[in-house]
Amino acid sequence: MDDFYSRSGPAYSEVPDIVHFSSVDIDQARSVLNRFYYPVAVGTPEGAEGFGLGVEVIQLGPLTVGQISFAGPVSLVVAELDAYHVSMPTTGRMQARHAGHEVVAGPSTGVVFGPGNPVYTMHDANSAELAVKIERDALEQELAGLLGRPVRGPIDLPPAIDLSGGLGHSWSRLVRLMRDELEHTESLIYQPLIAEQLRSSVLSGLLLSVPHRYHDELTGPVGAGPPRAIRRVVDAIHDEPEKPFTVADLAAIAGMSVRSLQEGFRRHIGCTPMAYLQSVRLLRAHETLRRADPLRMTVAAVAHRWGFAHLGRFASAYRTRFGEAPSDTLRRCG
Template sequence: MLIVMRHRPTTERVDPPPETHSFRITDLDEARAFCAEFYYEVHLDLLDQARPLAFEADLARLGAITVGDIRFGADVAIGAEVIDAYHVNLPIAGAIGSEHRGAVTIASPRRAAVFRPGTGASTRRWAADCRSLNIRLDRAVLEAELATLLGRPVRGPIRFGASFDTTRGAGLTWARMVNLLRSEIANPHSALLQPLVAERYTQGLLGGLLFAVDHQYADALTAHAPPARPRTVRRAIQVMEADPTHRFTTAELARIAGVSARALQEGFRRHVGLAPMAYLQQVRMGYARDELRHPMPGRDTVAAIANAWGFGHLGRFAAAYRERYGESPSATLRGR
């Protein structure tokens, strides 16, 4: 029998918060330094000496993913001898012709270019009026996400196709997700820049790209995933109930249960009727209700208890609580 100790959460390790930056640069060396810090060591040269550099970049870095809205304001040539991550160029205006792995790919607002780690890439002409989202995705993290979705190890690099359509299907969805982050860079209070939300949003971007671009594992990803057997669902439930304050993700629970994330989700849908994260929320709400019914005088408030169990938005907590228990949290706290 699993014995569950109900306890108030303790302080956990806090991941570094997402970073946002804005740059306005007119010096070539400074622009090269920017690229080296946030992307790769590059060769960067002006193609028209009569038109000075007017580099602009609005950038967000969420853990394994860096998204930069970049304009050079002058015609430049740019190239990297080695790219150590997966990379996507998604122009907002203009087009970029790049050479990578012996082939030339034209990226435009309708089609994104994809680069694989281990080799270089070059753009002979990035026009002054071109503006592009440059997305860098950590190799190890993206490959780990693929392994989690497949439920088995991934050997070697992901052999992405050179480009993908951003006007329809999964490619359009992914482009919209990236553009949402771009639009939120200047919003200091954006939910996407809150660490807990950013973690899940990043995971969505990683998984979304794996469904948007053709690669050697694409058929396996889209194949039907058999539901997790009840014992694997029970294993995930036991882990959540034993440590309800832990910041679980579906991917982490799937690894613990020994199945793919899709299989775990399907298993929960079939055998529990809730998604794993929805089940975890109900577990936490049950513990919050216990504390509301037996508060410590002079210390416990609805807000303090809700926050302690991971409910950061008091209004949403109260609405969900009332829907589940038929009374408000404050009514439970007052003993009514």
């Protein structure tokens, strides 16, 4: 039986697109893979029976994470890849050929593809994998933001990633966290601040987990940003604390890498840029609650006005900072 279920979150600039799909029809399977991944030729070995494809996928802007399962043996051929891609088998094996490399991947080894070359993969019957697609521009811009300078792509990622331990295993757990959100109709992934941070973490985590020609620069010692540049960021935060800043946005304001910004804040301010942003937001929320009419204003409205996407976390941070619940401030001071 074929089944297709799609769900999108509330409307904002980057709405997660979530799809659950299963089919025994090759044409339908090809259509779904084309939609979320690449134009692909789907085939089965001669005499093979039991074709079936299952896809559970979440797409957040330039990042796509899917759980793909194969009932029977399947070959996939992409004429030319236009993105970065990592396949991590969770059950069974896959064989891959790409850019002159041949890799046999399983639960302890993932296969990595880069843009500009054809891809051939063969998947065992009763196998499954996590398939991560990252649009080329997004990963290269993430790297440029971390380094604080332009990069010339494509990034030369290795053909395989070790998932048995270390950074590769840690990165795979982060990807699984995003995949697990497929099971929840009410998820923090629908909040733009959380979604953006999670997406950036997946991209940055991959860059930190595998060797490439920028890796030493990315992980080596970093100097602190100068006080004047840090002041520009502080001023921007105070001017618009409700704006959905990411750490990359703040680094761009400073004109430096994310790592230099973080070190500059640690040295000159004594906390991270995002912790400072939250502190300013809490102060603005506190001031608003003190002046608000409790008959006309709600805690949720104040929280959302000052950039807090999750009401429970806002209330917890507020109580830690001011020693009382935000609702108490509203009732007492209104």
